[in-house]
Amino acid sequence: xxxxxxWPATLVQPxxxxxxxxxxxxxxxxxxxxxxxxxxxxxxxxxxxxxGIGQISSEVPQNLSASRPQDRQFILSSKxxxxxxxxxxxxxxxxxxxxxxxxxxxxxxxxx
Amino acid sequence: GENVEQxxxxxxxxxxDSAVIKCTYSDSASNYFPWYKQELGxxxxxxxxxxxxxxxxxxxxxxxxxxxxxxxxxxxxxxxxPEDSAVYFCAATSYSTLTFGKGTMLLVSP
Numbered sequence: 001x002x003x004x005x006x007w008p009a010t011l012v013q014p015x016x017x018x019x020x021x022x023x024x025x026x027x028x029x030x031x032x033x034x035x036x037x038x039x040x041x042x043x044x045x046x047x048x049x050x051x052g053i054g055q056i057s058s059e060v061p062q063n064l065s066a067s068r069p070q071d072r073q074f075i076l077s078s079k080x081x082x083x084x085x086x087x088x089x090x091x092x093x094x095x096x097x098x099x100x101x102x103x104x105x106x107x108x109x110x111x112x
Numbered sequence: 113g114e115n116v117e118q119x120x121x122x123x124x125x126x127x128x129d130s131a132v133i134k135c136t137y138s139d140s141a142s143n144y145f146p147w148y149k150q151e152l153g154x155x156x157x158x159x160x161x162x163x164x165x166x167x168x169x170x171x172x173x174x175x176x177x178x179x180x181x182x183x184x185x186x187x188x189x190x191x192x193x194p195e196d197s198a199v200y201f202c203a204a205t206s207y208s209t210l211t212f213g214k215g216t217m218l219l220v221s222p
Binding site for chain 2: 004006034042043044046049059090092100101102103104105106108
């Protein structure tokens with residue numbers, strides 16, 4: 001079965017600082033990978049998804065970027081954080097079409 | 113693209129009662145419908161899913177029904193327990209990324 005590892009669990013960063021959140025996958029090869037952000041209002045906003053190494057699709061133009069340097073590694077980055085980047089960031093993986101997403105445990109980011 | 117509407121946004125029930133959460137979707141090509149449970153501070157967890165060639169699926173106290181003609185699907189939880197309290201998300205897709213509903217906060221009172 002697929003396991004998504006995500007860290008750190010919580011992060012407090014000042015405005016203007018850089019960001020790097022890492023997600024790794026265990027138990028699956030060539031998964032589809034996703035980054036979501038969840039605000040206090042509960043909805044899941046898709047930020048980026050990747051179907052393979054180096055292949056990134058952006059759903060929402062914003063202050064963030066994503067990269068997939070290895071098959072089972074997905075990184076979310078920012079060069080300069082904004083207050084509006086605060087939220088709960090979730091990485092998800094899908095071993096194939098219609099197998100359902102497996103989510104990581106999330107990173108609570110607070111930009112101060 | 114796909115649009116998923118989920119109702120109600122909040123649902124309060126007494127322990128032992130049944131709970132029903134409903135979702136509608138817009139894309140008639142959608143053929144996979146998962147449901148997720150998210151406990152406070154954790155990532156969502158897949159609890160049940162249904163494909164378009166099936167009208168109903170059951171797993172112990174949880175069941176999902178799908179009406180393709182009306183483009184809606186529902187989650188049914190029977191004999192609710194306090195540990196069922198969480199936010200529940202429905203989702204739909206054809207062969208693209210999942211589109212999620214906005215979530216239902218289920219509160220089960222002892």
